[in-house]
Amino acid sequence: MSRRPTKHGNFLEEFRPGEVFRHRRGKTLTEGLFAIFTDFSFTTNPLSKNVRYARAYGFDGLVAPPGLVMNMVFSQSVEDVSENGRANLEYIDMRFGVPVQVGDTIEAESLVLGVKASSRERDRGVVHVQTTGRNQDGRIVLTYQRKVQVWKGDLDAPVHEGEVPARDVAVSLELPPYEPGRGYRELAHLTSADTYYEDFHVGDVFEHSRGRVVTTDHVMLTGMLDNTSQVHCNQWMIDQQPDRFLGGQLIVYGGIPFYLCLGLSSPDVADNALGDLRYATGRHTAPVFAGDTVFATSEVRGLRDLSGRPDLGVLDTVLRGHKFARKGDEAEKVEIFYLEREIAVKRRSHYA
Amino acid sequence: MSRRPTKHGNFLEEFRPGEVFRHRRGKTLTEGLFAIFTDFSFTTNPLSKNVRYARAYGFDGLVAPPGLVMNMVFSQSVEDVSENGRANLEYIDMRFGVPVQVGDTIEAESLVLGVKASSRERDRGVVHVQTTGRNQDGRIVLTYQRKVQVWKGDLDAPVHEGEVPARDVAVSLELPPYEPGRGYRELAHLTSADTYYEDFHVGDVFEHSRGRVVTTDHVMLTGMLDNTSQVHCNQWMIDQQPDRFLGGQLIVYGGIPFYLCLGLSSPDVADNALGDLRYATGRHTAPVFAGDTVFATSEVRGLRDLSGRPDLGVLDTVLRGHKFARKGDEAEKVEIFYLEREIAVKRRSHYA
């Protein structure tokens, strides 16, 4: 008998700047994945709920919310990039391209932009990647950079430190054209009357009223994305070395609070959106565990036209997620998520 | 910065008799929602399991069980009507129309029939609505009245008390015609041999043998329906004021035990049904919490012909749900649900 190595993702010393991973599997968006992921997030945008509305707006069928597109692409990169990650540090310049619809197959690849050992802890370091997802026609649906803290597998192995420049991936949100004859106004009752572009002002702050507890269902949700990172699902591993892992318990995969914050904000700022354009930067500022109730707030920082689309305007917002932690008799608000988010929102003048 | 109001449903003082809500979003019945909701309920009717059987009976595809139709329509009304509900009091005259199949899009509206402040507690009152759901062709799939106890938002705000008459919504179950050439008998082994109309007698009582525990999966199931009521999913809110909420913990959304009781009864009384016709009245008599095991019983109160359909007969039944609670060393049976239910059941003479 001979023991064979088994698949377990890469450790810090295995990454090389300039290396490209064509991620395995790919993922077809079934109605099963769509329904569970879209609905758990509390998104209210009817593009993802009501096929009659989606078709009236020029889509072929139900449209994946931005959080689902992000999760489908991100999770494909986990096995190669972050299965042995300790913490996801930052999302950078995440831009959306062609919308993703039920039935689409998404495949992803990542370019290693940088590798750096920690100067203080010799068991870890930072990997910087640029990840791009494409649909079955080869068209880009999402591209972004991220930085992730990754464990070393062998403390004595040399780390291939270095940096390479990012690729210039030209992509921006592609939407069906505005066509006055489509009868948008007949469906205007399906969205809120007060969330058109004209309703927002710089400085507006929305404390979204709904919260949602994350239960152990996070294990199933994460598995549905083929996200193999063990800190989300391997209870035994955590129990052996609780000190090694944040919080000493299964940590909820970051894509879940990411998506949930987008969903909780949806009725107030994205109910009349046609899509998210770009996330300039984003980060998880504290971990989430089963039992936590997640809340979100949005702040409008800018309002601007969208080139070539007089029917739409852009909301520049900051989306924050938080939970509460007990501190003796007090409840302490803990920020868990920060995202600079640009949303393409319908103008009342054209749609209602 | 200016704080903006956020979506949170209506409070008692915001309702006006005669007001009509065209509920937002709508909902397309994907295979994801269908599979999870239908299967969790333990329904055994092959119309919702086996597309070969459903097509042989003249449907285009899998048929949504009555409990799923009820949940799809009801949940759309939550944001406007009962997001701030304390307890759902009664369902009245719930009638089914055109069957709902996978791929259908359902939209709903509610007319406010009555508003009444509580005479004893100044923080709540009762809202009475008539809700109707339609499919993408504008055909009615369900209509019913319900009464719900709703919190006031501002204790000092005046309540717009009053009543308006209900609309006359003419609707009854529409089924594909009986066609002797369809070869129903070749599929007769797919249902129980002893649950045809001829097998029932007035006075029959069925203590359905199966039970099913409700786990924290109720949070996900409720979210999948876009039901935004916070008492089902906002753990933090409950923890802040446990005295204010029934049981001091997350309460399971009533549509779940409603549907589960229908499913648990299915093998004994609805395995050979083609549909439910009407629920004259229904109510939740005690709350359900995660960890409770739900059971059901059915009692046959009447048997009658169905006009124009000699192949079918109507079972007038009472469906009751119960759970058990510990009382010291004893187990106490607690009724949780009561429904007067009329079922259209196949006659053996025509189908087996």
Add this chain to the structure above:
Amino acid sequence: MSRRPTKHGNFLEEFRPGEVFRHRRGKTLTEGLFAIFTDFSFTTNPLSKNVRYARAYGFDGLVAPPGLVMNMVFSQSVEDVSENGRANLEYIDMRFGVPVQVGDTIEAESLVLGVKASSRERDRGVVHVQTTGRNQDGRIVLTYQRKVQVWKGDLDAPVHEGEVPARDVAVSLELPPYEPGRGYRELAHLTSADTYYEDFHVGDVFEHSRGRVVTTDHVMLTGMLDNTSQVHCNQWMIDQQPDRFLGGQLIVYGGIPFYLCLGLSSPDVADNALGDLRYATGRHTAPVFAGDTVFATSEVRGLRDLSGRPDLGVLDTVLRGHKFARKGDEAEKVEIFYLEREIAVKRRSHYA
């Protein structure tokens, strides 16, 4: 009022050797059932993930992994055969036929091969059945024998002991033909580069690196299969007589660790498989409960050609599942599953 008997499955004294059950319901494989069941298992084979890959290999759409085929057929037999089972003892000669794809409807039947009362415990005995599942075209998708320990309903009832010979069910895995023009190599990056037939050697042992905790989601997963066995979902029943049930708590339905072990092994031994051929024997060697983390190992016992398919080779493996149990301060490894498994794996010479 008259109390009517209710559906509850068969007890030992109700089985007769030679009896055939045509199981009720049947089951259409929706995208909902497919997505949840396939993804929870951590399978990595893109035939079940990526419709672009599945079509390139000659399938019409996403292909059900062997564990899903097994679960769909097995669960249909539960109501008749093992709803009152105490423990599933053995799977014998499980062979796969036509692949199952999304949209297929599977129906199953079982022949009772043997009935035997326990010589030591008068409340139970063993039932031996041969179960076969067919698709909507009448073609066999799976056939196998199993032995299950079943409770008696009435301790004094006579047991119809005896045996009948098994039917000769001729079935073997049917795969789309190898066609050099299909461009398999262009998709080779979607699977691991080191899991082709040529990469394996007799004696190879893989300790699959990933583990997955089973949460209370097992109740929902089991319900989605229409598996009505009460030991998986009726918490109240267990609480009344904890001594009667293995472990004194809800026991996870065996199909879940069965499927999960297949999935956990997938990246190392089945990522480049086109299907599983046969399980000569299999058994659950210890129960699994919510909270257990499941792991798996594979051992290669033989390598051989597959008749008529020079593009494929057969891996004869043993798949074992295990979990860990605390014993004071020590962790004890507990084997939970054993399966002799034959896998049809692509040859690098033909595909990469």
